[in-house]
Amino acid sequence: MAQTTGLSRFLNIPDLDKAVPDMVNCNMLSVTMMTQIVLPQMVARRKGIIINLSSELGRHPAPLAVLYGATKAFVDFFSRGLEAEYRSRGIIVQSVLPLLVSTNMTFNVAPNRFVKSAEDYAREALNTVGLTSRTSGCLSHAIKAFFCDLLLPEWFRLSSFGFKLQTNLWRRMKDTVAVSKRK
Numbered sequence: 735m736a737q738t739t740g741l742s743r744f745l746n747i748p749d750l751d752k753a754v755p756d757m758v759n760c761n762m763l764s765v766t767m768m769t770q771i772v773l774p775q776m777v778a779r780r781k782g783i784i785i786n787l788s789s790e791l792g793r794h795p796a797p798l799a800v801l802y803g804a805t806k807a808f809v810d811f812f813s814r815g816l817e818a819e820y821r822s823r824g825i826i827v828q829s830v831l832p833l834l835v836s837t838n839m840t841f842n843v844a845p846n847r848f849v850k851s852a853e854d855y856a857r858e859a860l861n862t863v864g865l866t867s868r869t870s871g872c873l874s875h876a877i878k879a880f881f882c883d884l885l886l887p888e889w890f891r892l893s894s895f896g897f898k899l900q901t902n903l904w905r906r907m908k909d910t911v912a913v914s915k916r917k
C-alpha cells in the first residue's frame with residue numbers, strides 16, 4: 735500500500751489502479767476506522783486525545799500531489815469536525831499539518847532550514863496538544879505556511895503560471911533530495 739505517490743500528474747501516477755485504493759485505505763479509511771475503534775472508550779471515560787496527521791498539502795488543492803493532498807484534506811476536515819462534535823465530551827482531537835519532516839517518506843533528507851528532524855518536530859508538535867486543535871506542528875512550519883499563503887495565494891498556485899512555477903520548484907527539490915541521498 736502507498737502512503738504517497740511522489741509528484742506527478744494524476745494519470746502519470748505509477749500503477750494508478752492500485753495507487754488509488756491504496757492511498758484511500760492508508761490515509762483515509764485507516765483514520766476513520768481507528769477512530770471508530772478508540773472513540774467509544776474515550777467517550778465512556780470522558781477523556782482522550784486523538785492526534786491525526788494531515789499535511790500542509792491538504793490545506794489547499796495540491797497540483798502534482800492531488801491524490802495525496804485530497805486524502806490529507808479529508809484527514810483535516812474529519813478531525814476538525816470530530817473535535818467540534820466531541821470537545822464537550824472531554825475529547826481532544828488535533829489536526830496536525832506538517833510541511834517537510836525528515837522521515838522515510840521524505841527519503842530521510844538531512845534536516846535543514848526547510849526540513850525539520852522527526853524528533854524535533856514531534857517534540858514541538860506534542861507541546862501544542864491541548865492548546866490548539868489545528869496546527870502546523872512547529873513554529874518554523876507555521877511561519878512558512880503563513881508566508882506561503884500570503885505570497886502564493888491559492889488562486890495563484892492554481893493558475894497556469896503558478897502551476898509551472900510549482901513544477902519547477904518541485905523538480906529542484908527532487909534534485910536536492912537526490913543529491914542529499916547520494917552524499
Ligand SMILES: NC(=O)c1ccc[n+]([C@@H]2O[C@H](COP(=O)([O-])OP(=O)(O)OC[C@H]3O[C@@H](n4cnc5c(N)ncnc54)[C@H](OP(=O)(O)O)[C@@H]3O)[C@@H](O)[C@H]2O)c1
Binds near residue numbers: 735833834839
Ligand atoms: N514527513 C513529512 O514531511 C510529512 C509531511 C506532511 C505530512 N506527513 C504525514 O505524517 C504521517 C507520518 O509520516 P512519516 O513522515 O513519519 O512517514 P514514515 O517515516 O514513512 O512513516 C510512516 C509510517 O506509516 C506506516 N505505513 C506506511 N504505509 C502504510 C500502510 N499502507 N499501512 C500501514 N502502515 C503504513 C509505516 O510503516 P513501515 O515502517 O512498516 O513502512 C511507518 O511506520 C503520514 O500520515 C504523512 O502523510 C509527513
